[in-house]
Amino acid sequence: MNQRTAVDRTFLPAVLVIVFLFCDASLPFVIARLPNVLAVLMLAKGVVVAETWLLAVWAALGSSSWIRRVGISLVLSVVSVGLFEHGLIYIVTWGFSAGIREVFLAPIELIGLMFPLLVWRGWRGCRIISENQAATAGVQRFSLAQLLSATAIVAAGVAFGKLGVAELPDPDFQRSMLISACVTSVILSLLAVVPLTWLCLRVRFSRALAWLASLTAVTNGVAIALMYWYWGGGRLEEGLAGLAYCDAVALTFTGALLLLRRLGRFILVSGRLAARSRPPL
16 A cells, blocks of 8 residues: 555545635636736636536545535536526626526536436446545445436436526527537537546556647647637637637646645545556556
């Protein structure tokens, strides 16, 4: 067992939550004082989205009480988006109703992000635990009570999301918005959240850093080249703002996971591997 002193496994996540909530509340007012509002706004929104990704990972793959994890994650997702959107109301032009809608859709997006992670956990027994638990961790499966709880939580999240689109006059459009938010989150989880979680918490630490640096450089280079080729100089500012948003999401998400791994000694284990080994650090 590693003898180095590790940060308490509840202290570091709590500090991250406090820091993120402070950023959510303060960033809109910082944005209002800066000249290039669009680029900084997209960076800030990327940070908020990354927080939802982190909450989904903890809710689906954590090792504490299932009900507590999911309940806290749902509340924090609403508080996080709510603090940020509350500040944006005073500096942007899309109005009060759009910001409120984002708050109500946050639980549905969180549930959509969780779904592939829960399938991954149920299929492979994957979960996040502290390093000193890896040698004794066994396979964990969902019980009937947990499955029933999951159904109730999904129903509560959908009901909460419906409140955010209730003002829209067309019922079909309401359903389309809810389905779109959930399906988009599922796709993002499959394409980004699951592989990045595995890369940050399972692959050797130095190798994970190398992979992340390479992926960031390649994707940014390709994206900028395509923008120059397709738009020239016309809409380059909008394209760079969108790229800043994507970078903010990915770097905030992976940076937080790597910090939790390095300082908090959190690792990703599976049912087959947990009993005999831990991932290299």
